[in-house]
Amino acid sequence: MARESRTPFVILGILNMGGGKPLSGYDIKQVIDGAISHFWAESYGQIYPVLKRLAADKLICAGAVKRAGRKRSAYAITAKGRIEFSQWMQRSPEHGPRRDELILKLFLGSKTEIPALIRHLVQRRDQAREMGDQYSGWLQMSQGKKESDAPFQIITLRAGIAQAHAFVRWADESLAILRRIEKGK
Amino acid sequence: MARESRTPFVILGILNMGGGKPLSGYDIKQVIDGAISHFWAESYGQIYPVLKRLAADKLICAGAVKRAGRKRSAYAITAKGRIEFSQWMQRSPEHGPRRDELILKLFLGSKTEIPALIRHLVQRRDQAREMGDQYSGWLQMSQGKKESDAPFQIITLRAGIAQAHAFVRWADESLAILRRIEKGK
DNA sequence: TTTGGCATGTAATCCGTTACATGATTAG
DNA sequence: CTAATCATGTAACGGATTACATGCCAAA
Numbered sequence: 568m569a570r571e572s573r574t575p576f577v578i579l580g581i582l583n584m585g586g587g588k589p590l591s592g593y594d595i596k597q598v599i600d601g602a603i604s605h606f607w608a609e610s611y612g613q614i615y616p617v618l619k620r621l622a623a624d625k626l627i628c629a630g631a632v633k634r635a636g637r638k639r640s641a642y643a644i645t646a647k648g649r650i651e652f653s654q655w656m657q658r659s660p661e662h663g664p665r666r667d668e669l670i671l672k673l674f675l676g677s678k679t680e681i682p683a684l685i686r687h688l689v690q691r692r693d694q695a696r697e698m699g700d701q702y703s704g705w706l707q708m709s710q711g712k713k714e715s716d717a718p719f720q721i722i723t724l725r726a727g728i729a730q731a732h733a734f735v736r737w738a739d740e741s742l743a744i745l746r747r748i749e750k751g752k
Numbered sequence: 753m754a755r756e757s758r759t760p761f762v763i764l765g766i767l768n769m770g771g772g773k774p775l776s777g778y779d780i781k782q783v784i785d786g787a788i789s790h791f792w793a794e795s796y797g798q799i800y801p802v803l804k805r806l807a808a809d810k811l812i813c814a815g816a817v818k819r820a821g822r823k824r825s826a827y828a829i830t831a832k833g834r835i836e837f838s839q840w841m842q843r844s845p846e847h848g849p850r851r852d853e854l855i856l857k858l859f860l861g862s863k864t865e866i867p868a869l870i871r872h873l874v875q876r877r878d879q880a881r882e883m884g885d886q887y888s889g890w891l892q893m894s895q896g897k898k899e900s901d902a903p904f905q906i907i908t909l910r911a912g913i914a915q916a917h918a919f920v921r922w923a924d925e926s927l928a929i930l931r932r933i934e935k936g937k
Numbered sequence: 938t939t940t941g942g943c944a945t946g947t948a949a950t951c952c953g954t955t956a957c958a959t960g961a962t963t964a965g
Numbered sequence: 966c967t968a969a970t971c972a973t974g975t976a977a978c979g980g981a982t983t984a985c986a987t988g989c990c991a992a993a
Contacts, residue, residue, distance in 0.1 A: 668845035737911055
């Protein structure tokens with residue numbers, strides 16, 4: 568059996584945020600693709616079926632709402648749902664099996680592939696720099712907020728920044744090593 | 753269609769390492785669970801079927817070898833396999849969708865769950881410290897090696913160290929924030 | 938001889954992505 | 966009018982883990 572899906576809990580958690588305003592599947596996807604996209608992902612193919620299942624289990628309740636003329640089926644978390652979510656929060660988070668293709672390629676690398684490895688490294692270093700800058704910007708914006716959720720989101724932003732920064736440093740050092748090997752050979 | 757499996761290339765890459773000595777499925781699993789376990793994982797359920805498929809495609813060739821009395825079916829990479837592997841190495845590595853349950857829980861956290869979050873954070877920080885120390889030890893050992901594969905493995909070890917170090921720093925800062933909130937409320 | 942590790946595999950199952958399908962609304 | 970976007974879904978597919986099954990060899 569594959570390990571337990573965390574999708575239902577993500578959904579419950581998002582519905583539980585910010586005062587528990589009802590959200591549609593589309594809204595939830597927006598949240599995931601927005602603020603948390605750098606450490607989590609869900610597809611519609613997961614969200615909509617799970618939403619139905621959660622409603623059937625009375626962990627969330629559906630209510631048809633109209634916004635801007637369009638009909639949307641929005642869901643709100645129930646008391647039962649809050650309990651379920653809280654129990655999941657207590658459980659020790661699994662350290663998911665990291666699969667980093669860049670590191671893997673570096674590990675498997677040999678002299679002949681150095682130019683390609685350098686290309687990959689440069690590309691990802693630049694990406695990491697961009698990400699870091701973006702997070703820093705968001706952090707600036709978050710600093711001023713008074714919402715009770717803010718400190719938690721700040722912590723995750725700082726995680727992204729720290730990770731990106733460490734990555735850039737390491738990438739630069741590794742590039743130096745690779746270029747030295749390339750020249751020497 | 754789910755994205756292309758990288759398992760065959762990992763296997764080809766490992767068979768390509770260190771002079772291309774023939775390895776069995778068991779050996780390959782040992783390598784993966786050993787040096788690269790912190791950034792890659794494969795199960796027997798993946799390895800053995802892929803091994804057969806690769807042999808059928810003539811990317812590796814099977815040969816029954818005896819070691820320590822036991823019979824083992826070991827595989828060696830072929831010239832065709834090396835080409836396939838090299839082409840994969842040229843391709844830009846995908847930045848796999850990171851799913852970090854700890855960060856997710858922090859993001860979804862609210863005041864009531866702070867004690868649990870602190871527990872999770874402490875646990876993972878201590879894990880990261882241990883990992884970092886372990887990598888540092890391995891790095892010491894690797895530094896002296898003259899094998900041509902060594903520099904690449906050193907780079908990946910340094911990645912692990914840098915990541916672990918950054919994580920510990922961030923975790924300590926975050927713990928301070930959480931404890932401050934807890935006291936203040 | 939029986940226990941346990943070595944070694945090889947298969948089957949069931951489930952998660953998650955991709956692709957497809959549909960309709961309603963708004964902007965041009 | 967029509968193209969784009971909003972919004973909601975479903976079906977098919979494939980990857981990966983887990984659990985199960987098997988047999989050999991060595992040591993107690």
